[in-house]
Amino acid sequence: MSVTESQDIEQATSAMHSAPDNKTRRYDRQLRLWAASGQAALESSRILVLSASATSTSILKNLVLPGIGHFTLLDDEQVKPSDAGNNFFLDGFSSIGKNRAQEALPLLKELNDSVDGEAVTKSVKELLSTDEGKKWIKGFSLVIAHNLKKGELEQLSNLLWEDLNDPPLIVVRSAGFLADFYIQFHEQCIIEPHSDTAPSLRITKPFPALQKWADETDFSKLDPTEHAHVPFVIILIKAADHWRKEHNGDLPKTYDEKKQFKAYVRSLQTKIDEENFEEAEAQAVRIWGAAETPVPSEVKALFSLPSLTSPNQTDSNEAFHALLQTLKKFVEDPEGPGRLPLTSTLPDMKTDTESYVKLQKLYREWSGVESARFKTLLQQTYPTLEIDPAMVDSFIKNVHHIRLLRGRKYGTWETNVDSVKETLSYMGKEVGTHLVLNALEELLSKDEEVTSEKVIEHVKSFLGPDVELPEEVEAAAGEVARAPTADLPNTAAFLGGMIAQESIKIITKQYVPVNGYCVVDLIDSWTGNIGAP
Amino acid sequence: MNGHLAAGDWDDRYHHIDQILNNPGPRTDPSFMAGDEVKDFLRNKCKVLVIGAGGLGCEILANLALSGFKDIHVIDMDTIDISNLNRQFLFRPKDVGKPKALVAAEFIMNRVPGVKVTPYYGKIQDKDDAYYMQFTLVVCGLDSVEARRWINATLVNLVDPDLPESLKPLIDGGTEGFKGQARVILPTVSSCYECSLEMLNKPTAFPICTIANTPRLPEHCIEWASVLEWPRVHTDKKLDTDDPEHIGWLFSVASARAKEFNIEGVTWSLTQGVVKNIIPAIASTNAIIAASCCNEAFKIATSSAAFLNNYFMLIGTEGVYSYTFEHEKRKDCPVCGGESLDLKINKEWTVDRLIELLVEKQDIQIKKPSLSTPTKQIYFQAPPQLEEATRPNLEKKVSELVDEGGEVTVTASSLPFNLSLRISYI
Numbered sequence A: 001m002s003v004t005e006s007q008d009i010e011q012a013t014s015a016m017h018s019a020p021d022n023k024t025r026r027y028d029r030q031l032r033l034w035a036a037s038g039q040a041a042l043e044s045s046r047i048l049v050l051s052a053s054a055t056s057t058s059i060l061k062n063l064v065l066p067g068i069g070h071f072t073l074l075d076d077e078q079v080k081p082s083d084a085g086n087n088f089f090l091d092g093f094s095s096i097g098k099n100r101a102q103e104a105l106p107l108l109k110e111l112n113d114s115v116d117g118e119a120v121t122k123s124v125k126e127l128l129s130t131d132e133g134k135k136w137i138k139g140f141s142l143v144i145a146h147n148l149k150k151g152e153l154e155q156l157s158n159l160l161w162e163d164l165n166d167p168p169l170i171v172v173r174s175a176g177f178l179a180d181f182y183i184q185f186h187e188q189c190i191i192e193p194h195s196d197t198a199p200s201l202r203i204t205k206p207f208p209a210l211q212k213w214a215d216e217t218d219f220s221k222l223d224p225t226e227h228a229h230v231p232f233v234i235i236l237i238k239a240a241d242h243w244r245k246e247h248n249g250d251l252p253k254t255y256d257e258k259k260q261f262k263a264y265v266r267s268l269q270t271k272i273d274e275e276n277f278e279e280a281e282a283q284a285v286r287i288w289g290a291a292e293t294p295v296p297s298e299v300k301a302l303f304s305l306p307s308l309t310s311p312n313q314t315d316s317n318e319a320f321h322a323l324l325q326t327l328k329k330f331v332e333d334p335e336g337p338g339r340l341p342l343t344s345t346l347p348d349m350k351t352d353t354e355s356y357v358k359l360q361k362l363y364r365e366w367s368g369v370e371s372a373r374f375k376t377l378l379q380q381t382y383p384t385l386e387i388d389p390a391m392v393d394s395f396i397k398n399v400h401h402i403r404l405l406r407g408r409k410y411g412t413w414e415t416n417v418d419s420v421k422e423t424l425s426y427m428g429k430e431v432g433t434h435l436v437l438n439a440l441e442e443l444l445s446k447d448e449e450v451t452s453e454k455v456i457e458h459v460k461s462f463l464g465p466d467v468e469l470p471e472e473v474e475a476a477a478g479e480v481a482r483a484p485t486a487d488l489p490n491t492a493a494f495l496g497g498m499i500a501q502e503s504i505k506i507i508t509k510q511y512v513p514v515n516g517y518c519v520v521d522l523i524d525s526w527t528g529n530i531g532a533p
Numbered sequence B: 001m002n003g004h005l006a007a008g009d010w011d012d013r014y015h016h017i018d019q020i021l022n023n024p025g026p027r028t029d030p031s032f033m034a035g036d037e038v039k040d041f042l043r044n045k046c047k048v049l050v051i052g053a054g055g056l057g058c059e060i061l062a063n064l065a066l067s068g069f070k071d072i073h074v075i076d077m078d079t080i081d082i083s084n085l086n087r088q089f090l091f092r093p094k095d096v097g098k099p100k101a102l103v104a105a106e107f108i109m110n111r112v113p114g115v116k117v118t119p120y121y122g123k124i125q126d127k128d129d130a131y132y133m134q135f136t137l138v139v140c141g142l143d144s145v146e147a148r149r150w151i152n153a154t155l156v157n158l159v160d161p162d163l164p165e166s167l168k169p170l171i172d173g174g175t176e177g178f179k180g181q182a183r184v185i186l187p188t189v190s191s192c193y194e195c196s197l198e199m200l201n202k203p204t205a206f207p208i209c210t211i212a213n214t215p216r217l218p219e220h221c222i223e224w225a226s227v228l229e230w231p232r233v234h235t236d237k238k239l240d241t242d243d244p245e246h247i248g249w250l251f252s253v254a255s256a257r258a259k260e261f262n263i264e265g266v267t268w269s270l271t272q273g274v275v276k277n278i279i280p281a282i283a284s285t286n287a288i289i290a291a292s293c294c295n296e297a298f299k300i301a302t303s304s305a306a307f308l309n310n311y312f313m314l315i316g317t318e319g320v321y322s323y324t325f326e327h328e329k330r331k332d333c334p335v336c337g338g339e340s341l342d343l344k345i346n347k348e349w350t351v352d353r354l355i356e357l358l359v360e361k362q363d364i365q366i367k368k369p370s371l372s373t374p375t376k377q378i379y380f381q382a383p384p385q386l387e388e389a390t391r392p393n394l395e396k397k398v399s400e401l402v403d404e405g406g407e408v409t410v411t412a413s414s415l416p417f418n419l420s421l422r423i424s425y426i
């Protein structure tokens, strides 16, 4: 476990100063991944799952266990003998003939007493035919659909693309060993990201108190113990200052210069066992690498992102965009540091306790100064915006790794056949499998017999006559023809894990979900991503 | 459809799986016996062993049962803890304290009629070769490196070239947070668990001088409490990391030290995480990896499709990233390689220093190794008389005891194999 990660856990659970209660003990292994904030987000989520197939109940199992707030399982069909054979959340033979959602409900609910759930015995078609039904669907935090009929799927994805605040839709399709899924969302902010890389420590542009420390440090006047405990941050600041003096104010650029810089750092070491100087040499890369860039390129890209707007509605991410625009101002402000607000957490380094604690205090204090500056800018720029102060603090704390994804409507990628064709040329198996699943969906919706030839015919007619199909298309077509409606237990369990994982990422906003299609082949055991915007 | 129904079966029960078993696909090996023959083998003849009834084990048992395996054995030495309930979905709060293997087996048999699950509440090391010989394949969902090395070496040793059925495919899964891996090991044929030991994550170790003299992180204070203070204060009591009173003591001692050094962030949760080396675990990752393992077990048992060759790695923190590759056999693998491992050491090194290296080195990691050459004993951890007799050698230089290019055999009671080293000096 990295230091930054352990500190996150520590902060998230700082309330726990005595033996934890039963709920915390039950969720201990997951709280170490998404902390109390992620858990709270899960607990307030309401998830709709369309169809009570083996895949659907597998997905729900993995969401009920970590403790979502509420789920609705919608299915109007009766349990067939084949359902009773492949679905762990049906009670075997005795479930046959009863409603699928109702039979699965108690077996899912018993997984976690704190999760509420309901079974709705309507059909998707019925729901989509009334305004009331449509409104009801839009009321969930997330909608998941498995092997929905083509027409209904199109209607559903249209419906959930109307407003910016509509819930994300996860479309899951599977046949035998093959599957794919797609997450339809307008925008996804990752507001509490997790990263292994320590953010900028301002080594190339120290804040005043840090510079003062470096200036006041005279290596020649330190006793051997002190010398062996100067933190690498201070060593590098001094080395950089020295280098600038001898190189017209520039930092090392060429390979040779970088080598010389490292050699210089090493030359400051007076005794062989001074680990702090070894560390400084190893960390020297920060000076010219990405670590100390004023604004990481991923964050910079967000500054120029036009806000999503649509008539008569507010964007649920409005606050996030206000924070982003304030950040842009903060960075561009000539009075400011010209970079992202300083981090308040320090990675571990080879030094003594006193120096480390002192350094930590300096970072914390200056990070407080910049945080206040940010908040003033926010207030000046958006005087009327109501925004949760905790969100502002969390934004500033995580600002070095924040991410924002823009999604597309389900099926958008295929409207550009040329792009599909181009991707096919270098990702044959991924694109091929996806197109084969498209063809299968088409054939099943028309109640046509599924043969390898018909599937290939469909793929060809989509791509146009001049495209040569890679052999993987034939392999995939043969597989769906072999098992066009098979919801295999292992494929269902695999997707159950994958889709729950993505759902958790969407809800907690701490990890990055898939953007585009994720294609799965459980014969050769691979997954692949295509069609990202 | 299955011609003759076994007990507990009903018409069309296997409608989904039979779509696969009734016909070959484009990538299916010609040896596939589509139809009744393969179904009969899977449902009536195949016998599988599941090792571990925890996070992966619960998932594995359910998947195998639904896939049509009807004779399943499961071994697990643990009892159910409340922190298991966020993912080990065959257990309920009322089961806390009961043996995992027993509860899991009963649950599966109740839910999936006609499946026989035979539990064993104990250690894999309790069982002999004859026991392991009875299975078609072994699926492993363990969180212990030691246990994995043991079963891997045992199954490699079991292979008799004249007896094809002595080769038991081993399917191994593991997870950590949003990451995981599944692999297929054909003992003696493909890369084994020991071959890939160096791929394991190195556990975080804090230098003892940091813990004792220059603590900076809350973790350093916790390590001080558990590594240095506990044995000093409780000379006669071993630390039990499952005992809340023990954790409570460590927490308060660590907190006091943190306060003394102005270090923030010692919490109960962090204390427990550090001393128990807790690895985050969630249902969804376990579901993916267990499904992958069982999918391979199904394909191997039925030949209905090609199986994984031989390693599937998944990282789910940023999108879904996976990597499928063939891990290569190591010629100097102590379990399946046959060649000695070349080891270059300093001429001045003592036997004690060499032992330290064997414990730490990523591709060796042998705890409590005993060392000998073909002609003499260098150091033995047990029995006590032999330990005492060989103890003076610890201070001696290796170069005094072993010639350049000489062989050293390393053994450890926890591992059923010998490591052969060829020593050279720098």
Ligand SMILES: [Zn+2]
Binding pocket: B191, B192, B193, B194, B195, B196, B329, B330, B333, B334, B335, B336, B337
């Ligand atoms: Zn090996």
